[in-house]
Amino acid sequence: MRAKQASAEADWPASGRIARATPGAGTLANTLHRRLRDEIASGRLEPGARLDEQDIADIHGCSRTPVREAFRLLAAERLVELRGRQGAVVRSISAQTLIEMFQVMGELEGLCARLAARRSTPAQNAGLQAIHTRLVEAASAPADVFYDINEEFHEAIYEAAHNAFLAEETRRLRNRVAAYRRRVTHMPTRVEDTLREHAEIMAAILARDPEAAHRSMRAHLTLLGENLLDLIAGLD
Amino acid sequence: MRAKQASAEADWPASGRIARATPGAGTLANTLHRRLRDEIASGRLEPGARLDEQDIADIHGCSRTPVREAFRLLAAERLVELRGRQGAVVRSISAQTLIEMFQVMGELEGLCARLAARRSTPAQNAGLQAIHTRLVEAASAPADVFYDINEEFHEAIYEAAHNAFLAEETRRLRNRVAAYRRRVTHMPTRVEDTLREHAEIMAAILARDPEAAHRSMRAHLTLLGENLLDLIAGLD
DNA sequence: GAGCCCGAGTTTGCACACATTGAAAGGGTC
DNA sequence: GACCCTTTCAATGTGTGCAAACTCGGGCTC
DSSP states (O other): OOTHHHHHHHTOTTOOOOOTTOTTTOSHHHHHHHHHHHHHHHTSSOTTOEEOHHHHHHHHTSOHHHHHHHHHHHHHTTSEEEOGGGOEEEOOOOHHHHHHHHHHHHHHHHHHHHHHHHHOOHHHHHHHHHHHHHHHHGGGSOHHHHHHHHHHHHHHHHHHTTOHHHHHHHHHHHHHHHHHHHHHTTSTTHHHHHHHHHHHHHHHHHTTOHHHHHHHHHHHHHHHHHHHHHHHHHHO | OOTHHHHHHHTOTTOOOOOTTOTTTOSHHHHHHHHHHHHHHHTSSOTTOEEOHHHHHHHHTSOHHHHHHHHHHHHHTTSEEEOGGGOEEEOOOOHHHHHHHHHHHHHHHHHHHHHHHHHOOHHHHHHHHHHHHHHHHGGGSOHHHHHHHHHHHHHHHHHHTTOHHHHHHHHHHHHHHHHHHHHHTTSTTHHHHHHHHHHHHHHHHHTTOHHHHHHHHHHHHHHHHHHHHHHHHHHO
16 A cells, blocks of 8 residues: 555645546546646646656546656656656756756747737737736736736737747747746746836837847846846755 | 558568667667657658557557557657547648748757857867868768758757757757758759858858857748748649 | 448557566675 | 675556447448
8 A cells, every 4th residue: 555645635736536538638648747737837746846656646546557648748848857767756947957948938939029029910919918907907916816917928929929830839938947937926026027028028019110029028038037047046 | 460560560661679678778668759750750651641559569569558658759749640549640740830830940040050159169160160061072962961961060050059958949840840851952952052051150150150140040941941832832 | 322320340548467677775794 | 883785665667458439331211
């Protein structure tokens, strides 16, 4: 018998047995994949946490087979690391890698902004403004609420870029650093900085100025990355 | 009994049973993953080709379990598409998506070139020149030889950028379009165009001119993308 | 003759059992 | 007392069986 099971189940709020025929979910493996990814992105599963096949299987009420497949998918996304027979652990990202990632994200989100400045429809512009207004109003709301609306803003720009492939890749990268990025929201001046930078990005897009949009978005990501590094440095 | 097995095995030159303890390969699933990825990238498995779990298992002398895991990994890389219970097929990329992909690759490889111009070591510069010389000499060699050296050139720039994360992502994208990209090599003026464009990129890197390097690399990718579209248009 | 329904067959999805391999703990020796 | 060897055990890797679902073909009805 496995002693860990009881405590693990208690620590897993978002679990519960998966109905064999969950409607749009598809396969068990895909459902588990999504669930675990959310757990990691939200920070409920912290970097370095060990994932045990049998535990996850017990918790979700299925066998090890779909769990293993979900692990492979997470590993392919670089969200977890499979260490041979030593189990799977949630990947932790070094400061060096975070710097590198934010440089790449700056370029990709910069491209999104540039394309959005050229291609966004009037409706998309209006949507962007609406989201920004909500973000301003949420300035003193709980960090999680602010974070979610913030994400909506970026998502709206991906859409407005009208490049599905770019949107998909950018989203993927975003997910990979989500657990870290989320923490930055709690920093002192980050909320007001974000609002100012977003306003600048939005203005450039509305003004149909691709280069300015690119520049502001890249600057936004650079500053975010620097804030994140400050945070990490402070944790040591 | 499965009638397809015999013919399938005959059509699979790079196969053979996997020794249970293949040295650096790790697990069977990983080995299969690599093998299938190479098959797809090289074009031996064409877009739209159906992959049957049992067939692949028979061919490689293992059970379906590792094959299934390899399929999931390929699906996570977007190299194959899993259609529920309808089997796995090698993903074909639409012209629209190819345009989008080359735009993103242009940005990423452009960033590589820009960073390489700032960061490459003398040894890396020398290596780059050596590869370019070999590429010039291979101008009238078989297309596959030219293609491989061409890839080395780009790989050398990824290395010279000194951003491991960027290199990894760029490589991943490159792999995804490899099956298509390879065909462009056979186009009439592509060899000489490539040599000219590479020379320009290399000159910018050697001259430590980041913006010029970025610009030439992006132009290189744009032209490559356009050539690819011409090729595809001609196939219809 | 065309369209629909239904059943056989094939293929995937999942569970379970066994094999294999690191790792940690225990005892022995120097 | 410290180090090394051995043994045991727990967790992963792989093989196999069963059930559900999708496909395709044949027969029926309109």
